[in-house]
Amino acid sequence: MDDEQLWAAVAEPGRRRVLDALVALGEATPTVLAREVPFTRQAVSKHLAVLLEAGVVAQRRDGREVRYTVRPERLEAAVRAMSAAAARWDARLQAIKRLAEAER
């Protein structure tokens, strides 16, 4: 998975909330996470599936439950991808500024 896909997975606002709650809890089931965010357990599970696909979280089975944790090295990569995307926009805005001010 490339950086663009990684950041798109993490940059969705609802998913970011789920990720943030998971960071705070350390390890959690979708049911426990759903108490921390204003989503249904089903919606939380869908977000987790996307994060799992992106490799940002890992899951393990514990009896009848599935528990999720954050994978710090992948989260770090996602944060870096976000910063790179933000830096690209900063550079583009500077270019727009130069062009618009020259035309004035």
Next chain:
Amino acid sequence: MPAPIETSVHIDAPVEVVWRTVSEPDQVVRWFADEIDLRATPGYEGSMTFHPDAGGTVLVPITVETVEPPRRFTYRWGHPAGTAADPGNSTLVEFTLTPEDGGTRLRVVETGHDDLGWPRDQQDAYVDDHNDGWTTHLGRLEQLLARRSADATR
């Protein structure tokens, strides 16, 4: 609205000039893509073409959503070629132009995929209500990562 990527710049030019720089194809090629197929018309499906230094050609589909000259211009991009852009397969880029000190404040926000397909305004309301900003989240995540690596080396 706090968002995953949100940045802005003050430009010493009127909003009408900035609007043209942001939305007119012959201007957009000067700061963004190497080639562009774009029309500032809601629903217009075009593309941006990049020629990376590493070689090759990257074509990115773009679908215009909102055109409110000279204040607001939004489009989706990154959806697979040949498919319609929707909140589940593309990211949303929003430009907002506001008069400021005789010039313009140009703000850009880019938001990631929403695989749940919520209505956009519902999402925005949710984010407004509950979000203290991606910067704060980033800060917390970075602190966590620093703590974890400190623990690991202990």
